[in-house]
Structures are given as structure tokens and as C-alpha cells.
Amino acid sequence: MNSHYKKDYVELSKEFRKSNASPESVEKLYDLLYELENANRTKQDDLVLSNVYSLLGFHKSAFEVFKEVADLNNRKEATKLYVMEEKSKSHKNNFIIKDIRKYREKKEQPKLELSDFVKSKSNDNKFKITNKNSIVFNKLADKVSVYLPNGHIENCLEEIINYINWLGNCKKELIDFYNKENDEDRANDDWYDTLVVYRTQIVIEESGAVFCSISGGDDFYQDHLLDIEIINHTIMSMNYNG
Numbered sequence: 416m417n418s419h420y421k422k423d424y425v426e427l428s429k430e431f432r433k434s435n436a437s438p439e440s441v442e443k444l445y446d447l448l449y450e451l452e453n454a455n456r457t458k459q460d461d462l463v464l465s466n467v468y469s470l471l472g473f474h475k476s477a478f479e480v481f482k483e484v485a486d487l488n489n490r491k492e493a494t495k496l497y498v499m500e501e502k503s504k505s506h507k508n509n510f511i512i513k514d515i516r517k518y519r520e521k522k523e524q525p526k527l528e529l530s531d532f533v534k535s536k537s538n539d540n541k542f543k544i545t546n547k548n549s550i551v552f553n554k555l556a557d558k559v560s561v562y563l564p565n566g567h568i569e570n571c572l573e574e575i576i577n578y579i580n581w582l583g584n585c586k587k588e589l590i591d592f593y594n595k596e597n598d599e600d601r602a603n604d605d606w607y608d609t610l611v612v613y614r615t616q617i618v619i620e621e622s623g624a625v626f627c628s629i630s631g632g633d634d635f636y637q638d639h640l641l642d643i644e645i646i647n648h649t650i651m652s653m654n655y656n657g
Contacts, residue, residue: 427443442514465484474503477503510638521584524579540562541560551615556615561616562619588648
């Protein structure tokens with residue numbers, strides 16, 4: 416058993432903060448995290464694990480680990496537990512600093528068929544992809560909806576599938592647009608690789624134009640949603656919300 420987890424954490428957390436969360440420091444923290452998760456841990460090790468989770472933005476996981484070992488008779492630990500519980504409720508594990516190594520692998524778009532699009536019970540013009548996870552921005556996207564001017568999806572099935580295929584990896588378009596609109600943070604491959612996709616809505620207009628709205632997030636502003644609007648294959652806007 417590694418008896419130096421606490422020492423390792425102190426050194427790695429200093430490097431992490433001093434380097435402003437450099438990719439190298441994040442990877443080292445994740446290596447420590449993976450080792451701790453698979454270790455036969457002591458109470459002290461659990462405290463270190465909770466700290467690592469918290470530093471990387473896994474606030475729900477950090478709280479769940481800490482509450483098992485916190486001494487509620489210790490006022491400092493009891494106060495910390497309350498603060499962590501509130502953070503867990505508001506942030507959960509939604510705004511983490513990601514291990515980019517796990518996000519770089521190219522994902523294959525599943526072959527979509529007519530049977531994969533299920534009509535909504537409340538709206539004849541709305542369809543959801545329910546049988547498969549589509550790929551949007553090279554991420555698994557389980558909430559993809561399609562709105563049509565009528566309920567006959569078979570008439571534009573090929574167009575929809577081609578559009579989803581394009582959404583699967585429009586890296587250059589996203590990076591170029593972000594950097595054109597923002598002067599402070601500069602998007603790059605790492606920014607794209609760590610994007611999160613929460614919801615995708617595709618609207619086929621009567622004119623044939625395709626409007627797409629995507630709600631996601633990035634690592635620049637982890638407490639905010641990133642709303643992206645696209646018309647056909649042209650990105651029109653990116654705005655932080657929250």
C-alpha cells in the first residue's frame with residue numbers, strides 16, 4: 416500500500432494550482448485518483464481521495480466519500496461537510512476538469528435507420544433518437560431531438576442523418592468561431608476534446624433550412640452552460656448561460 420498518498424496530493428495540488436491547471440498537472444492528479452480508487456484505503460486515504468475529487472470538480476463524489484469518514488464532533492469537519500453537501504447538490508459531477516486522454520479517441524457514428532427515430536406522443540412533428548447514442552462533437556449524445564414541418568420523417572431521413580454525421584466532428588468550425596468571437600480564452604484541440612453535450616435539437620424548416628441548438632459546456636467556464644446555435648453548416652452564436 417502506498418503510504419504517501421497525502422504527501423503526493425500536497426505536491427500535485429501545489430503543481431496544479433501553480434500551473435493554473437496545466438494538462439500535465441491534471442494528468443498527474445488523475446493518475447493519483449485512479450490509484451486511490453483501486454486501493455485498499457485507510458480513513459486517511461479516503462480524505463485524500465475526497466480532496467482529489469473536489470480539486471478536479473467531482474463535488475458529488477467528494478461529498479459521498481467525505482461523509483463516510485468525517486468526524487461530526489469536529490466542528491471544522493462538520494462545517495466542511497455542510498459546505499461540500501451544498502456544492503454536491505448544486506454542481507454534482509457536472510463541471511469536472513477532465514482527463515483529456517479519455518476524450519481524444521475518435522468515436523464512430525452509429526448507422527441510423529428510420530426505426531431509430533421515435534415520434535413524440537405529445538407532438539406529431541417531434542422525433543427522438545431513442546435506440547442509439549448519436550455522436551455530437553465526438554461525444555456520446557443521448558438527448559437528440561428532431562422537429563419537422565410535418566410528421567413524415569421518412570421524407571427527410573437522409574438529410575437528417577447526413578446532418579448528424581456532420582455534427583459528429585465539426586471541430587474546425589467550432590474552434591474557428593470561438594476564437595473569432597473571444598479574445599481572452601483561446602480554443603484549441605484540448606478545448607474541443609473536453610466539450611460536454613447535454614442536449615441537441617435539430618429543426619427542419621419548411622424552407623428546407625436546418626436550425627440546430629446545442630446545450631453543452633466547456634472547461635473555460637465550468638459553472639456555465641454553453642449554448643450553440645447553428646444554421647445549416649454555419650455556426651451563428653456561442654453564448655455562456657448561467
